[in-house]
Amino acid sequence: MAALTAALVGSTVTGATAQSHSETSILIYSEKNRIRATEGNFTLSKQLKNDYTLNLRLTYDGLTGATPTGASPSRYAQTITRASGGKTIAVPAGEHPVDNSFKDTRFAAEAGFSRPLGRLNTATFGAHASSEHDYTSLGINGGIARDFNRRNTTLGLSLSVARDVSKPVGGYHVPFTDIEAEIDDDRETRLERFSGKKRNVYDVILSMTQVLDRQTLLLLNLSLNRASGYLTDPYKIISLVQAPDGGDPGEPVGAIFENRPDSRNKNAVFAELRRHLGRSTAGLQYRYFWDSWGVVAHSVDATLRFDFKQRGAIHPRVRWYHQSEADIYQPFLVQGVPLPAYASSDSRLAAFDAYTLGLTYSVPVRNGSRLNITAEYYAQRGDRSPPEAFGSLLSFDLFPKLDVIMLRLGYERDF
C-alpha cells in the first residue's frame, strides 16, 4: 500500500516521463536464533493509454522459527503451555521462553489504478487482500492529487479502509485467563473461540510534494490511522512472578494471556527531502510518530546514491529509530497485585532503539533492465533491566534483543 501512495503523490511535479516498469525480487530474512523468512515479490506499473496507470503487487512469504512468547526467563528450567494449544515448550534455565514451532505463510495482492481527471488532477483507486492461515485482511483505498503553482506543488488526500479477521490457531482465549486453565469443550464455546475476531482499520493521508529548486524535492505527509476491534496478540502471554516479599522473589509462578485495548489511534508526520548532487543523489527522511497507547517514536533514514554511469550505482543507507514504551507494556505482572486494565509483555511495545545499515548495488544488465542486490543489517536494543525488575529478574536481560540479516535480489525492467 505504501508504494502505491508514494507513486500517487510524487508522479507529477518532477516532470518525469511515465514509463512501464516491473520488478521481481526475492528476500532472505534471518533473525539470529529466531524467525527465518523467504519472500518473493512481483510489482508491475503499466502505462495504459490516456495516461492511465495500472499498479500491481504480489507477495508470497514463508516464515519458520522461534518467536518470544512474552513470558519471563527463570533461574530454573520452565515448561510452558503453548498459546496455540497442544504441546508444551521446554525452556532451559535463564533463557527467554520462545515458541519454536512458529510456521506461517502469507499471500498478499494489491492492485491500484490511477487516471488523470482534467489537466491538473490525478485520481487513484486500489484494493488489497492478504491471507495467512490465521489472519486475513481485505481493504480498499482511494485518493486525489492536484497540481498547483506551475506544477511545482502537488497536494494529495488518500483514504483507506481495511477489514481484518484474526483466527488464532488453538482458538481465541479470554484475555487475562490462566494459560493452564481448562477450556469448556462444548459446541457453543468452540464456535465462539474459533469464529474469528474482527478489526477495522482506517487511514487518512494528507500530503504535499514541493519542488524547491532544480535539484531539490520535498515531501510532507500527515497520516492518521485508527484501528478498532480485536487488537490483542492471541499468542502472547505474561508471566506472573512472586512478589518481592515472596519465597523466591521475581520467579515466574504462572502465566496469563495478554490484553490490549480495543482501539488505537496512530499519527505520524513524515518529511522526505531528495537532492541531486552531481553524480550522487541524497535522500533524508524523518518521521515523528505518536499514538493513543502512549508510544512516541522518531525515525531518521538517510540514503545516498553514487552513480558509476555504465557500471551501475551503489546506495548506502543508515536508519535510526527510537520508540518510547507503550502505557500497557508490562514485562511481567506480580502475583497478588491487582491486574491493570490492560497489559502486554510484547517487546515491540517496550522502549528500544533500532538501527539499520544497508547497501544496495544496482547494476545494468541490458538496456532498460537492472539487477539490484541489497544486504541489510537490522538490530533492536532495549532496556536489559527495567527499573521495575526485582529479585531473580535482575539477573536476566529482560529485553529479547534482535539481530537480523536481510539479503535481497531483484530484477527490474523498464519497458
Added chain:
Amino acid sequence: MKIRRIASRAIVSLVISCLPGGCASVGVEVWERDVLSKPEMQLNHQANNRTIDDHIYFSKEAASGGRGFGGGGCGCN
C-alpha cells in the same frame, strides 16, 4: 503534546499556504526539470526495497505509517 500540535499545525499551515499563490515563488519552470525528471529523483525510486522494509518495520516496531498507509494486512509475529 506540544510537539505534536506544532508538527501537525506546521504541516497543515504549509499545505494551506501552498494553495494557489502561496508557494508561487518557490519552484522551477517546465524547461528546468531535467535533473528532477531523473529516475533517482522520483519519490518512488527503489519503491520495492522501501515497501519490503516498511513491512518489516511494521511487524517489528510499534510505530508505522507516515510514508504510506499505516496498518492492516498482517498478523505479524
